[in-house]
Amino acid sequence: MMNNTNINFSGNKKVSNNNQRERNRRYKRLQRDKKRKEFLQLKKPNTLTSAVPVSxxxxxxxxxxxxxxxxxxxxxxxxxxxxxxxxxxxxxxxxxxxxxxxxxxxxxxxxxxxxxxxxxxxxxxxMVEFKNKILYQHKADEYNLQRDCYNDIITSKIVNSKxxxxxxxxxxxxxxxxxxxxxxxxxxxxxxxxxxxxxxxxxxxxxxxxxxxxxxxxxxxxxxxxxxxxxxxxxxxxxxxxxxxxxxxxxxxxxxxxxxxxxxxxxxxxxxxxxxxxxxxxxxxxxxxxxxxxxxxxxxxxxxxNKTATKVALERKYMSTQDKIRKQQDKRNKRGNFTSEISYTVSKENDDVKEMLDDVNINGQxxxxxxxxxxxxxxxxxxxxxxxxxxxxxxxxxxxxxxxxxxxxxxxxxxxxxxxxxxxxxxxxxxxxxxGILMPFKAMEMQMKENPFYYGVNKETRNIIACNRKKLINGNGFVFGVTGAGKSMTGSKLEIGSVFLNTDDDIIIIDPTFEYEDVAKAFKGTFINIGPESRNYINPLHIDIKNLSPKNVRQIITQKSTIMCGICEHAMEQDFETCYRSIIDRCIKILYERLLTTPLEERTIPIMSDFYTILKDQPDKEVHDIVLALEVFITGSMNIFNHQNNVDIDNRIQVYGLRDIGEDLESVGMLITLSYIRQKIIKNASEGRFTWLYIDEFHTLMDKKYSRKYFISLYKKVRKLGGLCTGITQNVSDTVFDKDTAKLLSNSEYTMFLRMGAGDADVILDAFEGRLTEAHLKYIDNAAPGMGLIRFGNVVIPMDNRIEKDNIIYDIFNTNFQEKAALKVAQRKEGNVV
The missing domain is CATH 3.40.462 (Vanillyl-alcohol Oxidase; Chain A, domain 3)
Known part of the structure; x- marks a missing residue:
């Protein structure tokens, strides 16, 4: 009885296991069929709601x-x-x-x-939106011809590119x-x-x-x-x-x-x-x-x-190819051909399916x-x-x-x-x-539509580059390029023209080589030649005496004290002790507080002689050192800053030419120029006006101890005052390896790279790690004038900003000496130049 029971039990168990395995196989087949149907269903298109639309x-x-x-x-x-x-x-x-x-x-x-x-x-x-937002709009002034010239450049690039x-x-x-x-x-x-x-x-x-x-x-x-x-x-x-x-x-x-x-x-x-x-x-x-x-x-x-559906479809395909292989081999075996390989077509199909299975199972495809x-x-x-x-x-x-x-x-x-x-x-x-090959990416573009300026075309896509630096997080920037690469023409003058023609903003240019005199002339700006032989005077102690009040006198005293300390420190050529600063600050305070108590109709703008007189009356023994150092600026050969202003400092374009200033006056001249610029930016900010500041040969400004310190302070504050600074120089390395200027560069959202000098490539990659790569360098290696890279924040674009030589804008801003000389010769022959 026990044995029979065991036998029967064992037999029932066997039948039960077979049934379970069959059910499992049936379930797996159903799942595979379901996945196959899902796989095929994916390709089925949706049906239109209305097969025959009424409207x-x-x-x-x-x-x-x-x-x-x-x-x-x-x-x-x-x-x-x-x-x-x-x-x-x-x-x-x-x-x-x-x-x-x-x-x-x-x-x-x-x-x-x-x-x-x-x-x-x-x-x-x-084109309606394009004309309203991209092209430079006419104004009730005398510069619409220049606007049309810019517009001709922009529209020609649009038409000729795409x-x-x-x-x-x-x-x-x-x-x-x-x-x-x-x-x-x-x-x-x-x-x-x-x-x-x-x-x-x-x-x-x-x-x-x-x-x-x-x-x-x-x-x-x-x-x-x-x-x-x-x-x-x-x-x-x-x-x-x-x-x-x-x-x-x-x-x-x-x-x-x-x-x-x-x-x-x-x-x-x-x-x-x-x-x-x-x-x-x-x-x-x-x-x-x-x-x-x-x-x-x-x-x-x-x-x-779905990955499971993919595997089911591929496994089914693999089984199909295996079945083809068996059928081919069986046919050949019946003919007594036991050595022939299967056909290339079936073999290739089989290999492809195995490769696809490996891609799914192993390679994550x-x-x-x-x-x-x-x-x-x-x-x-x-x-x-x-x-x-x-x-x-x-x-x-x-x-x-x-x-x-x-x-x-x-x-x-x-x-x-x-x-x-x-x-x-x-x-x-x-x-x-x-x-993945069908990806939608090609090249970055910059095409702002809110009062943008033209910066050339994208060299890869030929689309125009249009940006408003005022809309960047920080509009400050730098332009780099070797001599002849187009720094003045492409890097600043074309943008200066855009700013002047397209906005009401003010433009200030520090010009150590007189390359921007033509800009001042073209737009009736003020060109200030700062030099011993010049008759252009700027007064470092100049203020708006009508608006001097108890509320702003403290701020004015602080500003003018800083300027005079810089001038005196340079003149004394020795360690500038704290007591000197205290004496100068005291004299400045006396000068402007005395002016504040003077009736408005009797006020006169102070000059350095007024400060000098107050200084000599001070009882401190150290006063003698300061008086002796300042004498050359008051009554001596360097008294060009001891005069009232005789230049139009309210002009929208001001160019400070420093070429003739001489080595002895260079530092002082730069410092006084920067103080004027600071005043202008502050005044414009109070009126809600932007100020664009361009510093050509930027490295020369930073070589001077006094102007360096003053400018770094100005650069950090200028953004909050509606100012946009642009440093223009030759070598990236000079800027990057200086810890002060490196900070200025890292806090600038705008950079233009024209043709670079040898050794600057690696410096660029280090300075702009994550934003510029080795692939970008090909656009600045031996680049033609007016071509290179332009960066707006994280957007980096290969730039072609060349313009045709028959355009009036080219004639205005051209800095090529040979071309300008040839033009003058031609004009003389035609009797247009005396």
């Missing part, structure tokens, strides 16, 4: 909108769009690109959503959620990660609200009439009108292989999935495609595939279904054919080809626009390393 409004496949930019675009599908700020991929070295590509692929793998797409919109530049095309890039993500509240919460989490990841790459994502998303659709469907966009979401919410009325054109006519809007002929195409090369794509393929100079919109749709779609636009059918040929040529050069969407132009349009859904199924499975 133009029905064409747009958006169900509901929220002000924050989240749209319901399908059954449980919600999307949001982000503006992408570009980064300098094309300026990287090969090794830097490899490293960047690895990080980019990691980010692609981490985007876990239903669908995401990159949209590149090559749009017609809004034919008026303005490229904008977007990322749209779509997630599956059961309601808006869940979608908003999920989108917030995804957005936070995306913003962080793109910032780490060196790019930036800007979330768009619904107004901004509507503008994209409007500008494409109503290309040529972009300025007519007038949608306001708040008004729409209040009046209940259909928002689509403000977005769509009057009609859209879909034909078999193209469609028409109010003014445009359009064609939607796709890169045929079967035409992609078996090996990796070149990054030049997508770069060439998205940078066509044709009004167009291009999208790359990514559908992430992820699978995506990817579709590349293109819609081109033109003004006529002839132009459309030409545009299609141009785009096709680009793809064919890389082994791919374009196909038309026959009878699916509307589906393609709704897919390509950054709405967030997909209605076409022309997709190619790609692993991360191939999908």
């Amino acid at each position: 133009v409004q029905d064409v747009i496949e958006v169900r509901k909108i929220a002000p924050n930019g989240i749209w319901e675009v399908g059954e449980n599908l919600y999307s949001k769009t982000y503006l992408i700020n570009d980064l300098n991929y094309c300026t990287m070295t090969y090794q830097e690109q490899v490293s960047f590509f690895g990080e980019w692929c990691r980010i692609l793998n981490a985007i876990d959503v239903y669908l995401f797409k990159f949209t590149i919109f090559n749009k017609n530049r809004d 034919k008026g095309i303005d490229q904008v890039k977007y990322l749209t993500i779509t997630i599956q959620r059961s309601n808006y509240e869940d979608a908003a919460q999920g989108m917030s989490s995804i957005e936070a990660n995306l913003l962080k990841e793109f910032a780490a790459l060196g790019s930036m994502l800007v979330p768009l609200d619904s107004n901004e998303r509507f503008r994209i659709i409007h500008d494409f469907l109503r290309m040529g009439n972009e300025e007519k966009y007038s949608f306001d979401l708040k008004k729409y919410i209040n009046n209940g009108n259909d928002w689509k009325n403000y977005i769509v054109p009057d009609y859209i006519d879909f034909n078999e292989n193209m469609f028409f809007t109010e003014d445009k002929c359009c064609k939607a195409m796709y890169v045929n999935p079967k035409s992609y090369p078996d090996d990796d794509l070149s990054d030049e393929f997508f770069d060439g495609l998205i940078n066509i100079t044709i009004p167009s919109i291009i999208s790359v749709d990514y559908i992430p595939v 992820k699978m995506f279904f990817v579709g590349v779609n293109v819609i081109i636009t033109a003004n006529s059918l002839e132009e459309l054919d030409e545009a299609e040929d141009a785009v096709s040529l680009i793809t064919e050069n890389h082994g791919c080809y374009l196909d038309e969407y026959n009878l699916r132009q509307r589906e393609a349009l709704m897919t390509v626009l950054p709405i967030g859904n997909r209605y076409v199924s022309e997709l190619r499975s790609m692993f991360t390393r191939m999908a």
Whole structure:
């Protein structure tokens, strides 16, 4: 009985185990089938809500909108769009690109959503906005000819570079959620990660609200009439009108292989999935495609595939290839051929599948279904054919080809626009390393739209560089370049012209070589020649006596005491003891407090002789040393600063020429000049006016002990007073290796690098670590005059700021001695110069 029981028990157990294993196998098959269905379902396009739209409004496949930019675009599908700020991929070295590509692929793998797409919109530049915000506007003065010359430069660069095309890039993500509240919460989490990841790459994502998303659709469907966009979401919410009325054109006519809007002929195409090369794509393929100079919109749709579903599909594919191998071998064995290898095609297919499995299991690759779609636009059918040929040529050069969407132009349009859904199924499975090649990055741009100045064009993209330094965190800056590289012309004069013509700001220039006398002449500024033989006088003790009051007298005493201490310290050429400072401060206090008590009508502006008289009356024994040192500045040969002002210090442009000042007066002259500049900046700040300060041959100012100390103090304070300082010098090393100037450089958001001297390359990389790389150096190595790099904060751009020699602006600012000499000779021959 016991044995039978045991036998029966053992037999039942065996049957039970077999049943369990069968159930497990059946369950695994069901799971594999489920994953396979999920895998295949991913490629299935969504269905249009209205197969035959009754009105133009029905064409747009958006169900509901929220002000924050989240749209319901399908059954449980919600999307949001982000503006992408570009980064300098094309300026990287090969090794830097490899490293960047690895990080980019990691980010692609981490985007876990239903669908995401990159949209590149090559749009017609809004010329109305362009003229209002980029071009220099006419004013009621005598300088509109010069403004037109600047505008000629800007517009010619626009037309000659990308034919008026303005490229904008977007990322749209779509997630599956059961309601808006869940979608908003999920989108917030995804957005936070995306913003962080793109910032780490060196790019930036800007979330768009619904107004901004509507503008994209409007500008494409109503290309040529972009300025007519007038949608306001708040008004729409209040009046209940259909928002689509403000977005769509009057009609859209879909034909078999193209469609028409109010003014445009359009064609939607796709890169045929079967035409992609078996090996990796070149990054030049997508770069060439998205940078066509044709009004167009291009999208790359990514559908992430679950890793488990990927493995199931690949394992199924592997089993299929193994089955092909067995069948081929069986056929050959039956024929008695036991040595022949399987066919190359099947062998290659088998190796490819194994490699893909290794990529998933070992190399961390992820699978995506990817579709590349293109819609081109033109003004006529002839132009459309030409545009299609141009785009096709680009793809064919890389082994791919374009196909038309026959009878699916509307589906393609709704897919390509950054709405967030997909209605076409022309997709190619790609692993991360191939999908990553279709990246939206090329080069950084700087195109501010709020009163910007022109700084040339991006050498890589040929787009104009437009920036307003007043909008940077810190507008101070430096210009570096060897003699002849264009420091004066490109680094300062062109910007000075922009400031003068485009703003009401004041401009002050410290000019050690008289290179800016032409600027003062061109714009009727004040050129102050500070030198023993000059009859231009500036008074270091000058104040506005009408505004002297008990409230500001203390501040004036402090300022003037600092100046006189600097002059006396230089004159005495010995250790400047504390007692000397006390005596000078006392005399200055007596001078201005006495002036304060004098009736206004009897006041006269003090000069150094007045200070000198008070100084001699002091009882201190140390006074004799100071009096003796100052004598040469009061009654001696260096008394050029002991006069009342006779120059226009209220002119918008002031140029302080220091070439003839002489070595004995150089330090004092620089110190007095800086004190005047400081007063001017403070006065302008009180009136809400900006002041631009340019210091040419910056190193000469910093070589002098007294002017160095005064300027460093000024530089640190000037930003808060509406001042923007620009130091112009030859060698980066001189600035970096000096601890004081190195701090000034590190606190400046603007830098221009023209052709550099030998040995400066490594210094640049160390000084701007993380912002400049070895790849950037090629743009300043042996660069032609007017070309180099320009930096605005973290944005670094290869710059070409050359202008045509037949432009009036070139004649005004040209500093080439040979060219100017030749011009004078020609003018004499024509009788224009005496």
